[in-house]
Amino acid sequence: MLLLRSFIVLWLCGFVQFAQATQPCVQDDLNQPVCVKQAQRVLVLAPHLTEIVDFVGGLDRVIAVDGSSNFPAAVNSLPKLPNPWVLGAESILARKPDLVLVWQSGISADVVVQLRKAGMPVFVSEPKTVAQVATTMQRIALLLGTQSTAYPKVDQWLARFEQLSNRFKGRAVVPVFYQVWRQPLMTLGGQHVVSEVIGLCGGRNVFSDLTNLAAQVSVEGVLKRNPAVLLSSGSVEDHRALLKQWAPWPGLNAVQRSHVYTVPNDLLVRNGPRLIDAAEQVCDHIEQARRQEP
Incomplete structure (x- = not known):
């Protein structure tokens, strides 16, 4: 940095x-x-x-x-x-x-x-x-x-x-799934700034190998990559919907350990000055999951 x-x-x-x-x-x-x-x-x-x-x-x-x-x-x-x-x-x-x-x-x-x-x-x-x-x-x-x-x-x-990067440098890597949309199930690839933010926090976008900025994925694909954190952007209602959406898969690491989070609307999806505020929230969520990892 x-x-x-x-x-x-x-x-x-x-x-x-x-x-x-x-x-x-x-x-x-x-x-x-x-x-x-x-x-x-x-x-x-x-x-x-x-x-x-x-x-x-x-x-x-x-x-x-x-x-x-x-x-x-x-x-x-x-x-x-x-x-x-x-x-x-x-x-x-x-x-x-x-x-x-x-x-x-x-x-x-x-x-x-x-x-x-x-x-x-x-x-x-x-x-x-x-x-x-x-x-x-x-x-x-x-x-x-x-x-x-x-x-x-x-x-x-x-x-x-830079302070965030230094804070989480060298810590255990936490796999993260970022959900853009529910139907069809959409995520972001490794070239998107959200993937960069996740990496900054010592996380790893489980779909970072995708070259497109955004891509459609399957539930089976998410289950196979077994993220420790499920992350999305939205309101309190959106968070409830996210919890309900993934509740049928209690074996998923993020669901099992209750690490399903939403960042407030507009913070993470707008590439502007409030991106740092979103990054700090994302890092806090990833750190909570990291502390509970076996």
Whole structure:
């Protein structure tokens, strides 16, 4: 993790020199240049990006957000747009933003192309690791002109991950199954940031060998891999449903030892600043199971 932080600093140092020569420019997650000087009218079309903008100190620049953005509470006073998949380039341009932030998996690629042809700076985000979340924060801060206060916050954020890594380094590995969906039964593969978080806690995603970010699996497959922890995201009601779902298999290690957990909605499934809060909860759950392992 220390090497990760050093890499991010070096990457940004080289980049900022270029940015200062003209105007702030970054490469988005499609490796496309995005240039704007201290954006003042920002349109944000993904919940994790809304949270990132707030984290780096730019929420006062936001003119509208997508309908799913609900954190922090202040975003609920902002205009909310329909699902980005149904938004056309014309409706986005009509709001006269000077920067548009979008999630690659949550918007039509054709709309992005049309916006760029119209000269609109568009930052396309698809962070898949803790490091990529950190650089997303830093790149957006640079476009907003808030880097002087945002960069130290990002560094502190990464330091919390480093502390978790150091805390659980060398401890017994705990097999974990993360459930995305019940029917069909879905999980996450080894390339997803949730798998990275589990590993950070000294756990092991039992389906880390899957190359897809998400994949359908069978109950038999889960039973065969016999996780010591069953983990999902959801509400208290979702947790009750998870317990009921797996109760018919009392021989499953996680069920037998009562290590079936849910992390509150939106914490673990949004690749933004609250990912560290989710990681700390995941680590606590894995540690409880570790202490009861024979």
